[in-house]
Amino acid sequence: MNPRALIADDEPLLREVLRRRLAELWPALQIVAEVRNGREAIEQVRLLQPELCFLDVHMPGLSGVEAARQIAQLPGRQTHLVFVTAFEQYALQAFEHGVLDYLVKPVTPTRLAETVRRLQARLDYAQAPVHSEQLLQQLAAQLARAAGEASPGLAPLRWVRATVAGALRMIPVEAIAYLRADTKYTLVAWREDDGSSAEALIRLPLKELLAQLDGTQFVQVHRAVVVNLSLIQSVLRGDNETAEILLKGRPERLPVSRSYLHLFREM
The missing domain is CATH 3.40.50.2300 (Response regulator)
Structure with missing residues (x-):
């Protein structure tokens, strides 16, 4: 049988x-x-x-x-x-x-x-x-x-796994420009070694992924967006207690909501 x-x-x-x-x-x-x-x-x-x-x-x-x-x-x-x-x-x-x-x-x-x-x-x-x-x-x-639900002493994540064009990629976290929530998935945007931009969806909620990252390098700036502080080019303040982030080598303008605006008071 x-x-x-x-x-x-x-x-x-x-x-x-x-x-x-x-x-x-x-x-x-x-x-x-x-x-x-x-x-x-x-x-x-x-x-x-x-x-x-x-x-x-x-x-x-x-x-x-x-x-x-x-x-x-x-x-x-x-x-x-x-x-x-x-x-x-x-x-x-x-x-x-x-x-x-x-x-x-x-x-x-x-x-x-x-x-x-x-x-x-x-x-x-x-x-x-x-x-x-x-x-x-x-x-x-x-x-x-x-999953980041316990044990805060765990070492921060160093690599993120993603499937790109049918191949498994190991993305170093320091190359990640930002993360954006996409329902139960997360969009990972990073810079390749040649300076070009790349993106991939991974099947892991943003909240769980954020819990595994180094909090001194990655910060949440919107309920659906996390950015790499080292890759921020500038922060543009708006008229209604919001702002937008420009990243090095990327065209996107990422939103900063009022709840997270305090992170950039000195910028």
Whole structure:
């Protein structure tokens, strides 16, 4: 009997990419369900009892980790879990030791192929899934720290991962000119080594990204905008307690709202 899998992610495009790449790497694998959140994942695992479940860590409502804790308690066949996360820059002990499987967004074919090989071996040798409550609790705490929700002593982020023209890029934070919120995504604008401008959308809310940056270098100037102070060329004051920022080597004028105008009183 061919193995079966469930994909849980609130983004249809990301589900489609993962499904397509799994079909290329593991033709025998059947995707029996695709769901949008943790609660739907629990229900479909209960009904279908798939051998595998790919869980996005950050989904609206019930997170992937919380869904995993409930899936582990379901009766019947146990399911191997693969977490999909946007965070790789901080050590996640449960992942590092190979106890739990994970994929980092954007999911690359090479990394997915490694995960597929491990999963195939576990199924071939009938290895039981690891559903340690202690590990899942530890994972939840570590992911919270990675998201900037705790542990203020963590080192500031040095690189931002983004997909540009189908290729994974590692963008040094010092090259980032500004960040702009775009619903649940963030637009990253930076300068290339040759001085040209570049932009990319990453699947991480601005609030979570800001929490990982050096607060002496990046400041929020608007509810939807964060700028790199070292790349500010000038600040133009308006007539209604607002202002606009001009950046070095970029044409945009970024808004400064009244709440953040105090940052530039001396400029």
